[in-house]
Structure formats: C-alpha cells, structure tokens
Amino acid sequence: MKKLLFLFSFIFISNISLAQNSTNLDFEIVENEKAKNWKEMGQGQYKVHFDQNIKQHGETSASIESIGETVNFKALGYHIPADFGGKKIKLTGFIKTENIVNGWAGLWMRIDPQVAFDNMKSRGIKGTTDWKKYEVELNLSNQAETVVIGGLLVGSGKMWVDNLEVTIDGFPLDKAPQKKLTKAQKDKEFDQGSLITFSNLDNNQIQNLDLLGRIWGFLKYYHPEVGKGNYNWDYELFRILPKYKDSKTNLDRDNILSNWIEGLGEVIVCKSCKETSEDAILKPDLDWIKNSNMSTALKDKLQYIRKNRHQGNHYYIEMTPNVGNPIFKNEGSYKDMPYKDTGFRLLALYRYWNMIQYFFPNRHLIDKDWNTCLTEYIPQFINVKNDLEYELAFLKIIADIKDTHANLSGGKYKIQEQRGKFYPPMHVRFIENKLVVDAYFNEETKASIGLEVGDIITHINGKPVSKIVENIHDFYPASNQPTRLRDISFDILRSTNNTLDISVKRDGKVFDKTLKLFEQKEIEGYYRWYKREKNGSSFKMLDNNIGYITLKNIKKEDVKVIRKDFKDTKGIIVDIRNYPSAFMPFTLGSFFTSKYAPFVKFTNGSVNNPGAFTYGKDLSIPPKEKFYKGKVVVLVNEISQSQAEYTAMAFRAGDNVTLVGSTTAGADGNVSRISLPGGLMTMISGIGVYYPDGTETQRIGIVPDIEVLPTVKGIKEGRDEILEKAIEIINKD
Template structure:
C-alpha cells in the first residue's frame, strides 16, 4: 500500500462511479469501440465522461486519422480546469469463468506534462469495486507515439458482477486510445465461459433499504450494554451460522429486526430472552464433523466479547451460542471470501447505502457493528491496536448514536478507524464530506515535521510570489491564528496511522495546511526572527503526491563510486542496465523513501543475494474458525548465484516507507551485506482488504500479518533499523539530504 493524499480522490471517482450500462446484456460486445451508433455517432455502450465537470474540462471524440487499429481511435483532450481528469468507460455486465483478467490497449500522447495517460480496468461486485488499476504508477507522460500497454488483475468469478474498461487522461495535453482487448486466463473475452447470476434470498429483502425505523432517545448505561452485546451477537452469527453464510438472510435488515426488543430490554435477563428468542427463529444447525480446532502455529486466537459471560447472559442462551460455535459454517460464506492469491479476507456483498449521507440511528449502529465485527474476526493485528476492542465498542456506541449530522457521522467513523492504529486504515475515495471538513484550499508549499517543528520543505507552485515570501527551512508557528501545536492535538484523534511519526507525516497535507478560506495568514520563524506572511491558497484537489518524485531518477552513479537506486521509479526491466552500471561500484544505496513502482522482492533480491534465505512469515485468517489466525510457511528470496552484487548496501527509510516498501526492505535486509538507515517506517505491512460502510464510506485494513522469521512484527513499529538518522532543520535549510549523506559516509 502507498501513501494517499487528499489529491488521490480523483482516481477513486473512477472506482466509485456508477455509469449507466442498460441494454448491453444481449448484444455483442464492443470492447474495441468500432461498433458505432449511427444516430449518436458514438461507439455503442461507451460513455465519454464520469460526470458533468469532466465534460467541461475534457473533450472526447473519435479520430479517424490518428489510429493504429480499425477505423477509429478515441481522443481525449484537455480543454479546461473544471476537473483533474477525463475518462472513457465501457461497462460489461456479465460474469465470466476465470481467475485472471487482462486489458490490452494502445496509447499515443501529446504534451501530457502535468499528469499522465493510461488505460484502466475495474472489476465490480454487488456493492462496488473489488479490483482496480488505472496505471497510476506507470502512466504515459510527455509526447509519445503509439505503444501497447496492458493491465492484469485477479478475477473472482464468485464476486465479480461487472467489468469496466477505458482510458483516462490526468492533467493537460491530449491522448489517443485504440485497440482495446480483454482476456480472461489468456482467452479472448468472447471465447470465455459465462456464469449466470443467481439472486440470493438476501438480495430480495429490501424492506429496510430506505430506513431502519430505529430511534433511540435516551441512551442509558443498560441500553449501551444491550446494544454492545447485541452487536457482538449479530456479528458472531454473521460469520458462524450456516444459514447466514448461504445468503439466506439480508443480515443488515436482520439487525433492524433484532434491535427493537434489545432496546426495550430493561435488564440482562430481558436482554438474554430477546437474543435467545431471535436465535431460536433461525434454522437449526446440523452437527459439524469438520469443526475441529487447531493447536499449532497460532498467531491470534478468537475473542467473543461478552457473549460467553455467565454474569451477563443466561445459561440457556450461552449453551445455544456454544452450539453454534461448535457447529459453525466451514464452507463458503456469502459475506466473506479469501483472495486466491494472498489469502486476504474479502468482505463480500456489503451494502454501502451511498444515498444515506446522514444515516439514521439504526444504520449508524450498523456501521459501527459491521466495522467492529470485521476487525474482531479478520484483522491480523488486533492484539497490538493498543486498546481493548470490546471496550472500544462500548465507548463508540454513544459517539455514533449522538452524531447529529453528516459531518459528525463521518468524523465518528474516522475516529473509530483511527483506534485500529493502521496506516492502511483511513477514509479513502475522495469522501466529499470529509474533504469539506478538511478544506477546499491548501497552501502552495510543502511543510513537514522536522525536529518536531512544522518546517517548509518545498514548493507546490513554482512562482516568485511563493518563494519570495516563504523560504525552505522556515518554521511555521501558527496558521490563520491557530497555533500549530494546538492544531496537532486537535487533529491527532482523526489522523489514522500506525505510529506517531506517520501521523505527523499526514497531518500537514490532511489538516494543518488546509482551509475552506482561500487566504492563509502564517506566522513564521526565520533565522530566529518572527515573521507574518499572507498568501492565497490553491485547490487542494489539484495536488497529487505522485508527482513529488518528478526530480528523482530510477538509478544513477553517485560520487565515490556508489550506486543509487530509487524503487519508486525503478522498473524490473531496468535490472540489466543497473547490473551493467553498478558492476564495479563499491557500494549501493537503495532509497526506499517512497512506494516501490514494481514488486522487486525476488528479481532484484536475486541480484543482491548469492543464496536463498527466508525474510518473513505470514499470518492469515483460518477459514474454519472466525477469529483464528495461523502462521504460514516462511517466505524466501535470493537464488544460488555467482553473479550477485558484492558491495555493501544501505537502505534509506522513513515514514514514507510503507507496505510494499517495508516488505521489500525486509526482503533485502535478510542479506548480511545490507544495513538499514533512517527513522521509523509507516508500520503497515500486509496486503489490504477493503471495507465499505453506510453513507458510501470506503476504508481498508491490513488483511494479512507480516512478521520477521523469528516472529518479530513490523506492524506499528516498522522495519528493523541499524542506523537511526533523522533530518534536521539546518539540513533542510542548506539543501542537504542528511540520510543520503550519512549512507555515503558509511560506504566510504
């Protein structure tokens, strides 16, 4: 996973868009766009934009003169500033048999300087996107003649309900797209077997789709207790009871059928009776002969909250819950599956209810209970979140119930997410409400925390007006009359991250440097003098972290015969040239302060290591028992070789080193030649699992556990570091990269 700023939101507009695709189910496919509607003069089934703003900012036409296949190509041209990107989209509302999908297409560009051009591929389930790629890390920039490109994604025929393909242009310039082709498991789409869609009983239960009917006016301690146990009861049955696993119940709606009696219960005895009566109405479970327990390689054991507490619930109810646990579902679950490739939990058929901007009390409880349950049973790091997860549920019931409007609801969800302490966990996808809270404008410069001070470190707009007022190394003490240290305390609870350094990484761009007012009044310290400067902001949606690496190169030679590699720009195809260039160097610096562009663990690892060795082991949820995680086999890289790199290697890390960057660092530091230099990394390793919540809220968690071979974790604490070095304000002022300089010194 990589760092995602506020500016990442425009990519998610593609993920979350719901373009019309009616009337396409029976006619032949038009993937290549060559079948033209004679009346509309457009390719049948294709859409030319995702919203009205794109129509104002990007013009889409068919071009019969510039093409590489067939009669036409698509041309997207930037003509305004109303949107950050333009896109074409072709939806296919069919499910196919297979496991890997590939989109191929050709792109030609002209003057694409501020963004990139790419093809994009999205797989949708019942409730939205389940896989997506838009070439955001490998987009086409500048002016280029026709070249072929491809995207591959895992394809789960059990969850996939639709496919979207297209092209997009981010920023300025123009781009042509042609020759679109789709393949599943290497076969052309038209030759791939179709799978019919079967409607489950849960999908036909729509009674509560508009309102839960739940109202709570007086939140007493007994009611908080009742709701917490009801949430645990509901979540336990969701992942244990066979009838629910078969998709025979709309489990969201069942919560609203359960809650009225729970709310009316005046004691634990009445609560037990309400829960037991509900349980008795569910189908009787058959005896399970496969529900055995596992005793070895346990990474994390299940926790059932208060459900088996005899001082709270009745003996007869507990006995029935124990029976459910001992005869639980061990087959496929309508609400859960596991990724074929990495074992991540996939939370299937979860409804987002995007039109409920401010959900009612019942739906707010559903949001809390759904998230709590997913973490309770399928989060690999629940034991290190830093708080009692059962207490979190109790504490957040009043927060969610008392949320008075859409803003308070979104912030309640964000605070809940932050309690998990996972840098992968946040509200993603350009949530409009959260963006309004953060602010439409940002200052036109970068600032980061250096020596616990907010320090200007770069410019986002290259104009004299900015650089004449604000200097690199200036210390910001207040913004619009608000002291920085007070604002840090204010926003920390709604800045999800695995550790404090990573919270400080995200605070400036998320909150401190943003406002809904376009004028910023900033107090500074420069050379021990206090200054005040004012400047107009720029649109926060116009900034994209992806372009902060524009001055970096993938690899080069430094002075003193040292090789330098920047994985955020390096591609696996660069390896032969790197081998040639670094052949006689005495040392190598791998700058992991960014998200690696390619997965280089094995190919580049084979260059660094002359023999294989283990560098990590993984914990995964055991499908037979919700809440149980077991350790898998160890992961190796390196090959037996006489052609490995022989010099010493230093890897540079900081809070920008996250997920794939951390995993890659672990892989490389398993070599005795490698040392790691820098400061604590983001502490969020393990492929992500997506979670959707009422109100159209999208979030994620680290879905599998990543550990060193000896069991030491990286979650929250980051990778192991040999030399702890942080930048200083003096170094920023003088333009020194102090981590790089220290690494060069060590390699002398």
C-alpha cells in the same frame, strides 16, 4: 500495495443508474460539452475533450490529453448496474494515441464491490499509434453490484477512445443471461430504509446494543446458515432491532435473542471443526460469551454454534489464494442511504467492529481494549446530527486500530469540504517536531511567496501548530506518530479560504505574514509524499564509484543494467524513501545475497475459525550466481510504507546491508478493503508481517540499523543528511 489500483478503488462512487438499453458507450450524446453519463477522475494536469474531428465511429470520440508538467493519470468512467448474470464480461473499444511517454493509454474495467479490476497496465499502449481495437475481460461474480468501464491515460501524451462495447459471455448487455440471486440477494425489504429510531438512549440500552452487536457479528461468521448466504444479515438486524431495543428485562432480551437464533435453522454437529491450535499467535476472543449477563441457556446455545460453526466457502468472507488476507464479500455500500437512517449507522458500526474482531491480524496491537469500543461508539453513531459527524465518528474509530493503511478512503466528502479546497504553494514537513518549509513545488514562485526553505511555521490563524496537531490527532489514522505527523503535514495548511495568517520563525526571528493559497489544480508540480521526476532515471553513479538507486522510478528492465554497471562499485545506496514503482524484493534483492536468505513470515486468519491467526512458512530471497560483494545501504523513513517496507525487509536479509534513516510507516503487507454504509470505504493491513524470528513490523515499522533524522539546519542548507550518512558508511574502510 499498488497505488493506481488503490486510487481507482476509491475515487469515483457516483450515483449513476442506467438502463442497459440507454447506454452512451460511443460518446454520441453530448450535453454542455460533456458526454452524457460519463464522469472524469484522476490527478494532474489533463484536458478531456469530446472530439468531432477525429473519431473511429459515428460523430464523436473522447480524448484525454496532458497539458502541463504535473501529470499522474486521467480517466473517463461509466457505471453500469450489474443486474445480469454470466461468467465473463468483456469490454472492447478502439484507441488512438499520440506521443504517450512515462505511462500508457488503455481501456479499464472495475467490478464493484472489489471483485475484479484491469487497467491494461501490463500491456498498455505507448508512443504514437493509429486506431486499433483492444479488449479487457474479467470474471463475473454473483456479488457484483456495479461495473465501471472506460478509458485512461497515465503519464504524458494524448489518446482518443471510441466505439466501446460491453458483452456478457459473448452477448450484448440487453441479451445478457439473467442473474441468479441467492436468498440473501433476494431480500429487498429495507432497501428504502431501516425504519429504526431511538429515543432517550440510556445505559441499559447501550449495554444491550453492545451485546446485540457481538452476537450479530458472531452469528454472521459462525452460524452455518448465515455462512451459506441464506440470510441478508444486514436486514436481519433491522428485523430484530424494533422488539429488542425495547426489551425491559434481561429475560425478555434473552428470549428475543434465543428465538432469533432458533429461527435461523438447525445447526448440525460439525465433524471437521477443530479447536484453535495452541501455537496460534491470536485466538478467537469469545470470552464475552461466558462473561456476559446472558442466561446460561443462551450462553450454551452460542457455545454450541462455536463448536459446530460454518466450514468452507462463506458468503461474507474468504481469504485470498496464496497471500491469505481477508476479502469481505457481499457487503452492501448503501451509498444512497442518508446519514439520517439510524439503523444503517448502527449497522455500519457493528459491521466494522466485527471485521476487526475476527479478521484484523493486528488487533492485539490496538492500544485500547477493543471490547470497550462498541459501548463507547454506540451513542456517538446513534446521536450524530449530520453527514460530517457520521464521517468523523468513523474516522475516529478507524484511527483507534492504529494502522496506517486504515483511513477513510472513499465517501469522505464532508471531511474534505471541512478541510478546504485551498492548498499552500510549498511543501511542509515536521522536522524536529517543528512544521518546516522543506521544498517549493515550483521554484519560480518562491520570490512571490516570501518564505524560505527551512522556515518554521509556529502559528496558523493565531493558533500554535502544536495545539492544532493535538486537536486533530485522533482524526489521522496511523500506526505510529512520525507517520501521523507526515499525514497531518499534508493538510495542516489547507483551508476553506484562499489565505491563511501564519507566524514564521527564521534565524531566531519571528514575523507574521498572510499566505496565499490555491486550488490544487493551480499548483504546478504539486505533490504530497515526495517529488516525482519526469523522465527520471532510477539509477546513477555518485562520486567515488558509489552506485545510487531510487525505487520511485525503478522498472523491471533496469535491474539487468544495474547488475552490470554496479557490480564493481565501492558500494550501492538504495533509496526507498518512496513507494516502489515496480516489485523489487526478489528481482533486485537476489543481487544482494549469496545464499537463501529468510526475511519474512506472515500470519493469516481463518474462515473456518474466525478470530484465529497462525504463522505461515518463512519466505526467502534466493541467490543468483553473480551477487554483489560490496556494501549496500538502504535509506528509509516515514514515507516508506507497505510495499516499501516489505522491500526493505527483503534487502536487509542480504550479505552486507545496512538500513539508515528513521522508522517507517508501520503498515506492511497486503491490504483488505472494507465497504461501509453511506458509501464509505476503508482498508486494513490484511496479514500480519513478521521477521523470521517473530519480531513484529506492524506499528513498529522497519527500524533502521543507524538512525539519522533530518534537522532544520540541514534542510535550510539544502542537505540530504540521510544520504550523506550512507555515503560516509560506504567510504569508511
């Protein structure tokens, strides 16, 4: 739910493999004006320079400087293989800054895969400062594969960073403690490839592979010896596959499976294992065991494991403290493994299907029967011919779970290449099911482009927009259709060419034109979701004594001023058609309620009973002595996602609150990240989010009390019809 964390988690999966004694942490080795083995990442207009005039140590420092109006963040990063042990890893370095505003400068460190992260956000450097030493320290985990370190600039200004050092428990890298490997981590047999091939895949093989995928996943999460980390479960799949895939009869197949399970070790009787609670909102879906054509003996063996399953700390899965969303651990990304390896592609499918089967809190909301998906996708994953087909196959199955949080966030290189690097110079949006120009990134370019706000684009390169949407629909994961159209609108005018031929409807007349496209970095003011305001305030007074708050710029310290300045207003409008820049459900929500106001409850999965989900306790907004007694109107739409939806739920619990707008993105709650073979990354909504009465929010979104949708006419006239309705509600006696 933190956008910057989300960006750092998925951008930057380069292929650097460095010996500990050949690091370039002081930027001294510069080749072709770039510091060796350092990589850039980020969004916005920035310049990275390796400065030999201003430095803290040696001959060179690195500098990052904002050079335009469009800023977000820029970072330098360096990969270090985590082939060391220890408890703590510390990054130290020196930073100098100049005029840092609307953000911060700092060091950053990330331990992959998804172990720990710190970017100094809470203690970032602002303004102008001289060289000073800073540090970032994180807990090390045995599952760490890579450590990424560096410096970053968020917002505007300039920073220099120099003289970085990494220590492990106080020791330099070359003297770090030796890494203690589990049995699973010591298994390297298939590091160079699975050696799995298929020929003439027939229906019987597909059904057998479907069964294997289910049993492989069941054993992964249920078998005690696998849960202890005694097996590299990915590689165990490659060990059984050669013999299994060529089995001719069900008897042969079942004997192979039975011998495999027996070889894992004895499963002792579990005295702490409990049956699934009757009030569980989701129960483990294991009917496939009894409904399969396996032998009775094999079914009994699996049922015995179910009753005596692994308990406690698990090598592959845990739940976050307090919140309870799943953390998928020790999942190799195999980012260097080419798509051509059939075994790793099949592994990817099995891994994802079972993660959803046992730890997706909203699997009951999937439109299709999830139990049919293995059979559907096994031929697709086995038969892909290139990287693009592999990425598209994954994007499609991800879209099947109907979760806006679930997209292909990392490794989507060929898809991005196919969509193109050229973008339109104006923002478009689906309004009344029409693709409409709703804003210019830079008003000064309007005359040269020849399009007006309110123009409707009907055809792109001769194809109707409606037909294009139909063709790409399945490759845009979303909880609901308004959110899918939101995401499609960001890409529909992208191209591999720098022009598009479009047909445009304006005032009932249709005309054709060639639209010039640009690389994103060339478009001043470019944005996707909503326009950000440089130095923008989060609150202001509207006419007729109405307070207005936008959460896109909100800061924690603003709330004290808002409480004071807005306490006697006629009404307050809170705009959450954005992503909140600070966590406001309790901080600001307590201003709107006179009593403890229950607003949400979660469902959480179970490591001890994979596939079961149960309700937690209701959460409430606590009141404060001075609460707001006027009308509050909260604005939402399809841009309101995740933390924005959670915040809307919290505010709605207040005394006199009305939600206005349209259905939100339908992806509330904390996310859980998933690493997949080939360096692909995705996420799921990791907890089920419900109103206290049990009403669901996933897919449905936060439904407004009063629905108001923008119109093409309103856009053309430059009106904000949702805001107008809010003002009308407050002014009404």
